[in-house]
Amino acid sequence: MEMEIDDTPKPTGEGTKGKPIVVILVGAPGSGKSTFCEQVMASSTRPWVRICQDTIGNGKSGTKSQCLKSAASALNDGKSVFIDRCNLDREQRAEFVKLGNPNVDVHAIVLDLPAKLCISRSVKRTGHEGNLQGGKAAAVVNRMLQKKEFPKLSEGFTRITFCQNESDVQAAHNTYSALGPLDTLPNGSFGQKNPDAKIQLGIMRFLKKVEVPANTVSDVNSIQSSVSHKNTEEKEPSYKGQDNISSFSGNASKELKEGDITKLYSEGGLRCNVIANAANWRLKPGGGGVNAAIFNAAGPALEVATKEQAQSLHPGKAVVVPLPSTSPLFSREGVTHVIHVLGPNMNQHRPNCLNNDYIKGCQILREAYTSLFEGFASIIRTQGKLAKVSNENLDSNPSGAQEVIEGANTKHSPNNDQKSKREHEHDYDRSKKCKGSQDEIGADIPESKIGKVDKNNDKIDGSMTKAWGSWAQALHKIAMHPQTHKDVVLEISDDVVVLNDLYPKARRHLLVLARSEGLDRLSDVSKDHLQLLKTMHDVGLKWAEKFLQEDASLIFRLGYHSVPSMRQLHLHVISQDFDSKNLKNKKHWNSFNTAFFLDSVDVLEEVSSHGKATLRDDESLLSMELRCHRCRSAHPNIPRLKSHISNCQAPFPPSLLQNSRLVLAPCNAGIDP
Numbered sequence: 001m002e003m004e005i006d007d008t009p010k011p012t013g014e015g016t017k018g019k020p021i022v023v024i025l026v027g028a029p030g031s032g033k034s035t036f037c038e039q040v041m042a043s044s045t046r047p048w049v050r051i052c053q054d055t056i057g058n059g060k061s062g063t064k065s066q067c068l069k070s071a072a073s074a075l076n077d078g079k080s081v082f083i084d085r086c087n088l089d090r091e092q093r094a095e096f097v098k099l100g101n102p103n104v105d106v107h108a109i110v111l112d113l114p115a116k117l118c119i120s121r122s123v124k125r126t127g128h129e130g131n132l133q134g135g136k137a138a139a140v141v142n143r144m145l146q147k148k149e150f151p152k153l154s155e156g157f158t159r160i161t162f163c164q165n166e167s168d169v170q171a172a173h174n175t176y177s178a179l180g181p182l183d184t185l186p187n188g189s190f191g192q193k194n195p196d197a198k199i200q201l202g203i204m205r206f207l208k209k210v211e212v213p214a215n216t217v218s219d220v221n222s223i224q225s226s227v228s229h230k231n232t233e234e235k236e237p238s239y240k241g242q243d244n245i246s247s248f249s250g251n252a253s254k255e256l257k258e259g260d261i262t263k264l265y266s267e268g269g270l271r272c273n274v275i276a277n278a279a280n281w282r283l284k285p286g287g288g289g290v291n292a293a294i295f296n297a298a299g300p301a302l303e304v305a306t307k308e309q310a311q312s313l314h315p316g317k318a319v320v321v322p323l324p325s326t327s328p329l330f331s332r333e334g335v336t337h338v339i340h341v342l343g344p345n346m347n348q349h350r351p352n353c354l355n356n357d358y359i360k361g362c363q364i365l366r367e368a369y370t371s372l373f374e375g376f377a378s379i380i381r382t383q384g385k386l387a388k389v390s391n392e393n394l395d396s397n398p399s400g401a402q403e404v405i406e407g408a409n410t411k412h413s414p415n416n417d418q419k420s421k422r423e424h425e426h427d428y429d430r431s432k433k434c435k436g437s438q439d440e441i442g443a444d445i446p447e448s449k450i451g452k453v454d455k456n457n458d459k460i461d462g463s464m465t466k467a468w469g470s471w472a473q474a475l476h477k478i479a480m481h482p483q484t485h486k487d488v489v490l491e492i493s494d495d496v497v498v499l500n501d502l503y504p505k506a507r508r509h510l511l512v513l514a515r516s517e518g519l520d521r522l523s524d525v526s527k528d529h530l531q532l533l534k535t536m537h538d539v540g541l542k543w544a545e546k547f548l549q550e551d552a553s554l555i556f557r558l559g560y561h562s563v564p565s566m567r568q569l570h571l572h573v574i575s576q577d578f579d580s581k582n583l584k585n586k587k588h589w590n591s592f593n594t595a596f597f598l599d600s601v602d603v604l605e606e607v608s609s610h611g612k613a614t615l616r617d618d619e620s621l622l623s624m625e626l627r628c629h630r631c632r633s634a635h636p637n638i639p640r641l642k643s644h645i646s647n648c649q650a651p652f653p654p655s656l657l658q659n660s661r662l663v664l665a666p667c668n669a670g671i672d673p
Contacts, residue, residue: 021081024109025083025085027111033086036173039173049070049082108159118141138346263297274336279341282312316371318368320375476567488502496535499511505580507575511572514536521564527607559600562598572592587623593627598613
């Protein structure tokens, strides 16, 4: 039974003073946060102050700390405050929620309007305070909405109002406009739709139009498709004459799971033969998000197989790629096909830009989904039996399933390592010998030294499980047999090997490799390895000082990646100019300029004190916004960031200036780097 809530403001009592309120606006750009604040302030008798980060710095963009300081000052003066920021995740809201106390209520107003409306408003507006307008706004809104996290009362809010449409927004406006200086509002969460609303699978509407063999539909256990939540009581469609399809629809929509699309079976228990990839037009492993994740999980075999099918892709089109049995996605997850699909493009720096033509964009999006579903239907028609064999054998005999697929895809050769000479976009430090390596995985590793290893090269008795593909073995081979790699090695000792990074991310970028077997990465390190870590640090420091003698303007950091992409413990010695054509994307930058990068001096202290290093293996660190490593200013893309850092003369953050984390020439020792 639903209970009606009276939102009419209530007086706190005669002679008493009403509580100030902190109202945290939550919504994407274009959702109407600023408009809401201005309209309420214009009609309310309660004293309000609007805190906007876009204007907090004397009319210019400022910082979060400035917003907090200004809000606290207004509350001390007895005024209520609107926090006009996006506040789309809990972390962004947390410090503002702390402004609340027994004498200050904290409210949230969630402007959860349709993405299409927010994008349209953002693109069309001019003179925006934060200069978020035009074509770039669409990408920003989309990216922010992907990470939105609705507020909960448990965060510390006394009241949360959800607005899903304009009428909800108007109702919230009326409620807050009517608040007098001494009025209060009921506590609780209001306006949120039923989270268990019906899920409509659009793919079913397409499949009812195609002729699908009846004996194959029931063979496919699950699919991963785009879904949209409907806040209606729309019934699941039934298709006359398509009993198998209707049955499949029911099975597919029983449960919606959140997780990693590349680990549907191993982590989610979902047996899925086909996954769709939101690809880039070059069909390359670059970029981020789903595309990078799928290419990384599938390994070089997917790129080779993709090249055999197509070299590029036009918006609205899709290409079906049979996945070789050599790919981990096949052997572990049972995925037999990847469908690359390309949607509309609004980026002026890429081909086929639509220049904010959203009518054409919607048309291309429809074509993209149609191509995707047609590709899926073609797989069902031609590979239904193979899908069944793959699923049935996934538990009992993975190699048996591989043999069937290999026999069927005669034109699809096993992994061609000569074609895997590319630079892997998720590989931060791949060495030269990685190219074209045909050696058996783990051939050089005695089991007695590193623990039991299964046939997929997963460490069973280690601190963390990690599968190293053949391309990721290169550093291990160099460390164990440096004499056979003298063309790339700069220094050899009993403990370490030094070489240039094949894809340096700065003017000077070295790797110092440990020569100890069983040390794949930092998580394998214990207190017993402290002396080895000190040796690696000293060698790295020696090389940094050598480079400084050649160029005193350089500044170096020495450190480790929390989760390396190459096997064998290695220390990075990297100059802080980041002047390199190989620094191409957000992951490259953030792998060296977030908590993902652990300074060698800190690692030494932690291992000495606690026996191990504290790792930050959160992949979200790699997708953080691009910020200058000196002044911490934010930038929309790598070219803009590179242009900025080439001229930025700001001192490094205090955290880097402490504990000898930066290495610089003696002549600059007394100057802020």
